[in-house]
Amino acid sequence: MKAGGGLSTVDTVHLITDGAVPTNNVDANEAATVPPTTLERLQLTSHHLTDSLRAKMHNPSSSFLPNYSKSPSQMLLSSDDNSIWGDVALEVRSSSAEADLNRAPLAPAPTTTTAAAATAKKSLMERARRVAQWSFNSLKSRIALCPCQATVKTFAFAICVLITVHGALSTGYTMSVITTIEKRFQMASTTSGIIVSSYEVGSLLSVVFVSYFGSSGHVPRWIGCGGLVLALGSFLFSLPHYIATPYSYFANKSIDAIIWLKPTADRLSQNPHLCQYKEISSFNVTSQPDTIESSPNSYVLTFMLAQILLGVGGSPLFTLGTSYLDDRLDKDSSSVYLAIMYVMLAFGPVCGFLLGGLFLSEYVDPSSTPPDINSQSAGWVGLWWGGFIICGFLYFLSALPFFFFSRPTGSEASSSPPADASGSPSYGKDLRKIPVSIFRLVTNSVYMVTSLNACVDLAIVSGFTVFLPKYLETQFLMSKSDASIFTGSVAVPGACIGTLFGGWVLKRLKMVMGHVANYVVLINFTAVVLLGSLFFLGCDGLRVAGVNEPYATALGGPIDVSVPKFYPWHQCNMNCSCSLRDMQPICGIDGVTYLSPCYAGCGSYAVTSGGKRASIVGDVDMLYRNYLNCSCIPARSWTPSTNHSQLSQAVDGPCSTRCNMLAPFLVMLFLITLVAANNQMPLVMITLRAVNEEEKAFALGLQVVFLRLLSYLPAPIVFGAIIDTTCTLTSDSWGGSAGTSCLFYDTGAFRYRFAMLCLILKVAGSAVSCLMWWCIRRRYVPFSPPVTMSEIVHRLGDIENLHLQRCDTKASLRHWVSDDSLYSRPRSPRHRKTLSS
Numbered sequence: 001m002k003a004g005g006g007l008s009t010v011d012t013v014h015l016i017t018d019g020a021v022p023t024n025n026v027d028a029n030e031a032a033t034v035p036p037t038t039l040e041r042l043q044l045t046s047h048h049l050t051d052s053l054r055a056k057m058h059n060p061s062s063s064f065l066p067n068y069s070k071s072p073s074q075m076l077l078s079s080d081d082n083s084i085w086g087d088v089a090l091e092v093r094s095s096s097a098e099a100d101l102n103r104a105p106l107a108p109a110p111t112t113t114t115a116a117a118a119t120a121k122k123s124l125m126e127r128a129r130r131v132a133q134w135s136f137n138s139l140k141s142r143i144a145l146c147p148c149q150a151t152v153k154t155f156a157f158a159i160c161v162l163i164t165v166h167g168a169l170s171t172g173y174t175m176s177v178i179t180t181i182e183k184r185f186q187m188a189s190t191t192s193g194i195i196v197s198s199y200e201v202g203s204l205l206s207v208v209f210v211s212y213f214g215s216s217g218h219v220p221r222w223i224g225c226g227g228l229v230l231a232l233g234s235f236l237f238s239l240p241h242y243i244a245t246p247y248s249y250f251a252n253k254s255i256d257a258i259i260w261l262k263p264t265a266d267r268l269s270q271n272p273h274l275c276q277y278k279e280i281s282s283f284n285v286t287s288q289p290d291t292i293e294s295s296p297n298s299y300v301l302t303f304m305l306a307q308i309l310l311g312v313g314g315s316p317l318f319t320l321g322t323s324y325l326d327d328r329l330d331k332d333s334s335s336v337y338l339a340i341m342y343v344m345l346a347f348g349p350v351c352g353f354l355l356g357g358l359f360l361s362e363y364v365d366p367s368s369t370p371p372d373i374n375s376q377s378a379g380w381v382g383l384w385w386g387g388f389i390i391c392g393f394l395y396f397l398s399a400l401p402f403f404f405f406s407r408p409t410g411s412e413a414s415s416s417p418p419a420d421a422s423g424s425p426s427y428g429k430d431l432r433k434i435p436v437s438i439f440r441l442v443t444n445s446v447y448m449v450t451s452l453n454a455c456v457d458l459a460i461v462s463g464f465t466v467f468l469p470k471y472l473e474t475q476f477l478m479s480k481s482d483a484s485i486f487t488g489s490v491a492v493p494g495a496c497i498g499t500l501f502g503g504w505v506l507k508r509l510k511m512v513m514g515h516v517a518n519y520v521v522l523i524n525f526t527a528v529v530l531l532g533s534l535f536f537l538g539c540d541g542l543r544v545a546g547v548n549e550p551y552a553t554a555l556g557g558p559i560d561v562s563v564p565k566f567y568p569w570h571q572c573n574m575n576c577s578c579s580l581r582d583m584q585p586i587c588g589i590d591g592v593t594y595l596s597p598c599y600a601g602c603g604s605y606a607v608t609s610g611g612k613r614a615s616i617v618g619d620v621d622m623l624y625r626n627y628l629n630c631s632c633i634p635a636r637s638w639t640p641s642t643n644h645s646q647l648s649q650a651v652d653g654p655c656s657t658r659c660n661m662l663a664p665f666l667v668m669l670f671l672i673t674l675v676a677a678n679n680q681m682p683l684v685m686i687t688l689r690a691v692n693e694e695e696k697a698f699a700l701g702l703q704v705v706f707l708r709l710l711s712y713l714p715a716p717i718v719f720g721a722i723i724d725t726t727c728t729l730t731s732d733s734w735g736g737s738a739g740t741s742c743l744f745y746d747t748g749a750f751r752y753r754f755a756m757l758c759l760i761l762k763v764a765g766s767a768v769s770c771l772m773w774w775c776i777r778r779r780y781v782p783f784s785p786p787v788t789m790s791e792i793v794h795r796l797g798d799i800e801n802l803h804l805q806r807c808d809t810k811a812s813l814r815h816w817v818s819d820d821s822l823y824s825r826p827r828s829p830r831h832r833k834t835l836s837s
Contacts, residue, residue: 166345197714451702
């Protein structure tokens with residue numbers, strides 16, 4: 001017994017395990033069996049525990065943290081009544097006491113009091129069980145939180161790391177290696193566009209489920225599970241590299257520098273790129289040697305499944321992460337943290353494209369890099385799968401901390417009331433109002449036209465970003481690694497700066513809705529002019545024999561008129577058993593590029609040493625070939641005294657083109673992305689001002705669905721299909737398997753059609769922006785004072801807080817405020833009547 005009449009927890013345990021059963025019907029004869037003092041003490045103990053726990057739950061100043069100066073056993077055995085950890089010890093021991101009580105023999109009691117005694121025992125044990133259960137849950141949550149002392153800053157740092165990795169992989173790295181994947185697995189551009197769009201399928205399938213159920217669950221654990229799914233998707237994307245037939249590129253490592261190779265059968269068998277003579281009785285257009293097989297569907301399905309997993313895993317990052325921060329911060333602080341998250345999302349693609357450039361400069365199999373090939377060679381396939389392994393491990397490590405965060409409690413959440421209805425505690429309760437709110441939004445002309453404008457703009461961004469590396473490779477003969485680096489260092493920073501500049505203009509000029517519409521129209525027409533310059537910023541295409549350039553007629557001998565003018569097989573190489581599998585473009589002395597030494601009819605070559613090239617596995621010897629005795633290249637006269645190096649008729653690699661348009665194109669590319677990105681924040685502002693206060697979060701969420709369905713999903717597929725129409729040589733051009741990658745593009749057609757598609761979409765966007773401007777002028781729209789960047793970012797964080805309430809029209813009218821009298825004046829008697837009522 002404690003001083004002051006209180007009961008210690010140890011006394012309580014001893015009382016419970018005395019073996020005495022309390023009863024409410026106790027007479028004088030039963031006093032010896034069940035002493036009144038014992039019954040009193042049991043009842044007082046029960047009430048004391050209940051009152052003590054209630055006081056600790058409702059008293060914010062109570063210490064819920066353990067004293068770490070004590071050992072765990074000392075904390076567990078503590079009997080301090082003022083510490084909840086002492087109560088935890090009581091409840092743990094009371095569980096053992098309950099078991100002992102069930103096993104202990106009961107004292108004899110009269111038959112008339114058996115039912116009462118059983119009822120009292122059951123009531124007491126039920127109360128003890130509830131107390132023990134509550135305290136166990138409390139202990140578990142505190143143990144999870146206390147060791148790492150998780151704070152909002154810790155959570156924000158963790159989610160920013162995860163967002164950066166996700167942006168680097170999904171937007172940057174995947175786009176930089178997609179053309180390499182096309183070449184490695186023989187895919188068409190349309191197929192690669194479908195693979196990229198599969199990410200949006202996964203996001204659409206999961207966003208509603210994650211938003212609705214995750215918001216009421218343990219948010220950090222949902223995000224952690226999403227990170228693990230992202231890791232799984234990243235590892236799965238690299239799986240085809242391990243299950244596919246290893247990529248091989250012929251390399252003759254046994255030859256020394258400057259060795260003359262006589263065209264003997266044993267020497268020629270070492271190099272499949274050379275002309276290997278095989279007698280053919282007749283030349284048949286329809287029976288060329290062999291063609292390239294397209295990639296099995298299993299690889300494509302694996303890539304699509306990996307993209308779907310990446311879309312599913314990425315859903316909780318913004319949908320739940322923003323709401324978690326918003327619940328624990330006030331409005332101003334929340335805006336700052338959310339702005340940092342969006343900046344990291346924009347920074348991720350820059351890292352991804354640079355990472356892609358680094359890995360694509362390495363051979364697909366670093367341990368067996370051929371000495372006579374480099375990243376400029378046509379047969380080069382970069383280390384496309386390496387980035388997915390790295391990002392997979394980063395996903396896994398970034399996801400682990402989220403399992404140690406706790407769900408925000410009432411004291412951790414923001415104490416200030418929500419600024420609007422979207423933050424109401426009744427969020428997501430009435431699903432029956434969702435159709436009503438959707439109908440109200442789709443009948444809002446300004447909202448729908450603004451959403452359509454955003455869809456058109458982002459369709460250009462989506463398709464342009466995916467195939468920009470391929471555009472640079474084709475137009476300026478860049479390597480895949482260089483194209484990836486230029487994309488990440490020019491286009492992505494331009495888009496980031498443009499987005500920030502658009503927000504700064506809104507804040508600086510304090511624009512109201514009508515002025516913002518004027519700004520959007522101006523930006524769209526400026527972008528149309530800039531996109532028109534793409535028609536003129538390009539280089540002439542290669543002259544490729546048998547593709548867009550006929551074989552020379554000065555070769556002598558009769559020419560079969562049945563052979564098409566543009567056809568890779570000719571009388572000069574019909575006995576060479578050439579295959580499109582052995583694509584290795586060479587440049588002839590006539591300035592024409594040939595598909596391979598075999599198609600040029602070359603029977604031998606000389607090798608020169610080109611030094612060493614750095615690699616992740618060490619320095620690699622570089623060898624260069626000069627091809628000789630080429631039957632399809634017009635002969636030049638020489639004397640017998642001419643040395644072997646002067647006898648060369650072709651060299652490795654395609655012929656270079658004199659083009660100085662790269663620098664102007666990069667400058668224009670930066671300006672296009674900078675100007676086009678200016679529209680993002682103004683369109684968000686118009687969306688927020690075009691709907692009622694309680695519909696803002698839901699309006700942004702519905703707009704995201706529109707963007708995924710109408711922009712991110714179809715745009716890469718459409719751009720890929722248009723690009724495929726410019727292909728001039730594929731293996732299926734003469735009876736091969738459909739769906740293989742393109743070997744050569746018509747450079748001019750590629751540039752014109754790519755630029756035309758972007759221009760058509762931007763002109764359509766300009767027309768939609770004019771319609772939006774007209775709707776704002778002709779229809780009365782609820783105005784508010786000029787929006788701030790803080791509110792825009794805060795609303796973006798509330799996208800998933802889809803609380804739906806009944807629209808109070810009169811209350812909304814009372815808050816309609818505008819400094820722009822031209823746009824805020826009611827335009828019809830109906831509006832005047834509504835306003836006066």
